[in-house]
Amino acid sequence: MTKRIGNKTLDLAMMEKYLHSQGAALCGEGRFDEAIGMLRDAISIEDQPYTRYQLSQAYLGKGDLEKAIEEISRAIAMNNCIPDYYYERKEMWLLKGDVKKARIDNEKMLRLDKYYSRIRDIQHAARVFRQAFSTSTSDRPLDATRVRQRALREAIDTYTQLQQAFRGNVEYSTCTLPCPSYCCHFSGETVTHGLSIGPWKLRAIRNFLRDQKLAGKDFLRKMKLSGEPRVLQLILPHHTVREGDDLVVYFPARHKGSLSNAILRSAPKDIHYKSLVWINKRAKPCAFLQDRRCMIHDLGDEPGLPSCKEFLCMTGFVSVVLDYLGVVNKERVASTALEDLNQIAIEALLIITSELIEHPDLTKHRKTMRTLLKKAIKEDNQGNKNLVSPLLKRYSIAKDQYEYLFAAQKEHVIKAVEELFLGLASPPPPAKQS
Ligand code: SF4
Ligand code: SF4
Secondary structure, eight states, X not given: OOEEOOHHHHHHHHHHHXXXXXXXXXXXXXXXXXXXHHHHXXXXXXXXXXXXXXXXXXXXXXXOHHHHHHHHHHHHHHOTTOHHHHHHHHHHHHHHTXXXXXXXXXXXXXXXXXXXXXXXXXXXXXXXXXXXXXXXXXXXXXOOTTOOOHHHHHHHHHHHHHHTSSSSTTTTOOOOSSSOOGGGXXXXXXXXXXXXXXXXXXXXXXXXXXXXXXXXGGTEEEEEOOOOHHHXXXXXXXXXXXXXXXXXXEEEOBOSOOOOHHHHHTOOBOTTSOBOTTOSTTOEEBTTEETTEETTTTGGGOOSOGGGGGOOOHHHHHHHHHHHHTSSOHHHHHTSOHHXXXXXXXXXXXXXXXXXXXXXXXXXXXHHHHHHHHHHHHHHHTTOHHHHHHHHHHHHHHHHHHHHHHHHHHHHHHHHHHHHHHXXXXXXXXOOOO
């Protein structure tokens, strides 16, 4: 049923990914010397521009500007189509006081992507937007466990619903865009991108393939795990399968058919507006991708494979949110070319962030509502029943103000996004020089 493939090569490919991701994580924690060691080990397995880029970040963190420039220049020499690299090197030239070289990199960066003139705003909005529409939240839920008054419990429920209005609902959606499904293409075996199949999903896939009279060998691959702890860390523990004496992990096969240069040019950015570096000429589609849709997305009552749910690009994510908010419907999105949607997604991201998520009055009302409820909970817990109801009245006024303003702002967003779609025929705005 399944084809066994060279474990050694795959183990090494996974090790390269492990070392790169650990190096990036250590860099994020400020442990630059350890990061450099990990990244150099990754390079000794395979020299990749994204590892050189990460290495330059580690040297920069360490304060070694010369080495940082050396490494980012290597990344650029290996791939001169990534605006992120020019942006980072431009910043490094500025740190060094070399304005002339910074200007040259700035021009190259903007030639590759005019939106880099607003990159700080875009990356800030992307962070805020992702947080607002994700299941995780930095706001601690209000503790209603000891609340006695029913009216207060109901108010806490409505506040929690408002607070979660954005969250969770978009994360498990399938992208419905006119896209060649970049997120289902891989430049290495899918397992090196973290695409493993757990036992429940595997059983559902096998049943599905049998019903469809499709051969498992065309869709499934398995890798025997050597027990190397660092490789095991890359696989969800409940995705490993015991077969006789062997511990294996299943993952999707890849089909033939690389992405053309023309298609690659319209590649979207990731959710943080960084280039999707694994999407390159060597990328091939996942075997479960058919007619731009995933055949196994909902099989076995599981929405997608765990890692597939995180692969949304910024364009896909913003478009799913636009549909969820009722700002624009799926059909409109589906009939728009991906190049256009990439641009609309950036503008819509900035609009929704400033007009809904970070709007100062909406933020103020949200804070007031929370403060009033916290006070009411405290009074209720202390048995001061009479003090709770005036606080609830004030809460109710703040909530009405919030909802009224939210509805007005949403109308404003709908109009602004509509204009973006109507303006598609217009030429893009000239790039600002930063
Ligand atoms: S999430 Fe992005 S890359 Fe994936 S299919 Fe949708 S538009 Fe394409
Ligand atoms: S399993 Fe489905 S969603 Fe995941 S990469 Fe393959 S086709 Fe895409």
